[in-house]
Amino acid sequence: MVKSNIQSLTKKNSNPFKKIVFLFGPTSVGKTNLLSKLDNNKFSVINADSIQVYKGLDIGSAKVSKDVTEKIHHYLIDILDPREQFTVAKFINEADKAVIKIHQENKIPVISGGTAFYFKHFLYGLSDAPASSIEIREKVESMINERSLSWAYSLLKEVDLVTYNRINENDKYRISRALEVYFDSGKPLSSFDLPSNYRNGIEPLIIGLFREKDEMERRLRLRYSIMVEKGLIQEIRDLVNSGANDEWPGMQGIGYKEFFIAMKSGELTNSQIGDLIIKNSKQYAKRQYTFFKSFSDVNWIHASKEEEIKRMINEYFCK
RNA sequence: GCCGCUUUAGCUCAGUUGGUAGAGCAAAGGACUGAAAAUCCUUGUGUCCCUGGUUCAAUUCCUGGAGGCGGCA
Numbered sequence: 001m002v003k004s005n006i007q008s009l010t011k012k013n014s015n016p017f018k019k020i021v022f023l024f025g026p027t028s029v030g031k032t033n034l035l036s037k038l039d040n041n042k043f044s045v046i047n048a049d050s051i052q053v054y055k056g057l058d059i060g061s062a063k064v065s066k067d068v069t070e071k072i073h074h075y076l077i078d079i080l081d082p083r084e085q086f087t088v089a090k091f092i093n094e095a096d097k098a099v100i101k102i103h104q105e106n107k108i109p110v111i112s113g114g115t116a117f118y119f120k121h122f123l124y125g126l127s128d129a130p131a132s133s134i135e136i137r138e139k140v141e142s143m144i145n146e147r148s149l150s151w152a153y154s155l156l157k158e159v160d161l162v163t164y165n166r167i168n169e170n171d172k173y174r175i176s177r178a179l180e181v182y183f184d185s186g187k188p189l190s191s192f193d194l195p196s197n198y199r200n201g202i203e204p205l206i207i208g209l210f211r212e213k214d215e216m217e218r219r220l221r222l223r224y225s226i227m228v229e230k231g232l233i234q235e236i237r238d239l240v241n242s243g244a245n246d247e248w249p250g251m252q253g254i255g256y257k258e259f260f261i262a263m264k265s266g267e268l269t270n271s272q273i274g275d276l277i278i279k280n281s282k283q284y285a286k287r288q289y290t291f292f293k294s295f296s297d298v299n300w301i302h303a304s305k306e307e308e309i310k311r312m313i314n315e316y317f318c319k
Numbered sequence: 320g321c322c323g324c325u326u327u328a329g330c331u332c333a334g335u336u337g338g339u340a341g342a343g344c345a346a347a348g349g350a351c352u353g354a355a356a357a358u359c360c361u362u363g364u365g366u367c368c369c370u371g372g373u374u375c376a377a378u379u380c381c382u383g384g385a386g387g388c389g390g391c392a
Contacts, residue, residue, distance in 0.1 A: 027356080050355065050357090051356055061356085087354065087355095090353085092353085115355065116351090116355080117351075117353095117355045117357090120351085121352085121353080126353060127352050129353075130353085132353045133353095134354090163352090168358095168359055169359095170358090171351095171360085173357070173358040174351085174352090174359075177352085181352090181353095189352065190352085249354070252354085255356080256356090257356085279345080281356085284356055286348090287351095288356090290348080290351090291351065291355090294350085
């Protein structure tokens with residue numbers, strides 16, 4: 001009865017179960033340590049990190065280690081070659097499949113990561129706007145390069161005033177996407193409404209992990225030196241030898257792109273690269289928090305309160 | 320010891336022909352409609368090294384001093 005009700009609410013990728021744990025936290029806040037302590041008979045993890053999905057990006061992305069994934073099953077790790085583009089849409093699709101599978105095993109999925117964009121759209125779903133199309137995007141981009149960004153921005157004003165007003169004139173990324181949608185569908189992006197309720201009747205437990213800034217910096221510093229010990233430089237070398245360049249989607253990750261910057265400019269010492277990585281990570285963490293703070297229903301909790309977090313998750317399981 | 324250059328925001332440095340100053344980066348805050356570890360927006364921050372002098376007015380010109388860099392000895 002309950003099951004059919006929920007199914008009638010869903011459009012696609014029906015998800016007959018409501019319980020999903022969302023564990024959000026920036027890199028180095030201490031998620032992995034927590035996950036390793038979850039009961040494998042009750043939970044499985046779905047990775048919500050846009051870089052850890054890539055094969056071969058292990059050290060720089062601070063990917064969960066083999067001994068943790070052996071303790072508790074992780075979905076959406078190592079599913080894509082770093083030269084391929086992962087997207088939110090793929091994330092939702094793959095995560096939905098994993099959620100169904102985990103629920104069938106009578107477990108609860110724990111969606112864990114730092115990509116707030118993925119969390120948001122997993123919770124609410126995407127609009128009906130056309131999917132991103134690399135061909136059209138490239139067409140739009142070459143138009144912008146030929147004419148100018150301000151030309152594209154005023155074109156947007158003509159075809160989609162609502163989006164024009166929402167987007168800044170310098171935001172090439174979003175201007176491109178808005179025009180891409182218009183060229184693809186003939187309709188303005190703003191005509192596609194974003195859903196405002198959770199998909200599939202999800203009743204989530206949303207946990208936001210945080211730590212103080214100076215503590216985060218300390219952890220990031222330590223983490224970088226551990227990465228170097230583990231062979232980060234060799235990992236980069238292997239990637240470059242296999243043809244990696246800064247155009248590869250996986251290479252935009254912090255901990256990778258800095259090495260390409262260093263190669264281009266020359267003259268950056270490893271410790272300067274480390275400082276850059278730490279700085280970029282801090283700024284990224286700030287952006288992650290800002291985004292996640294706009295979510296409703298978040299239970300914010302200091303990452304050091306392990307017992308409390310475990311209790312929350314276990315109570316949710318039993319509820 | 321002598322000569323030259325230099326000292327301005329947390330950092331690197333502009334600048335004011337005399338009317339108490341501004342860029343980049345950092346920092347803080349924010350946004351987020353299929354690339355999101357991406358992309359973008361907003362906001363300060365000052366004994367202008369110290370000391371006297373000239374002047375209505377000195378961060379700016381002059382004297383003396385201190386620190387830094389370079390050259391000559």
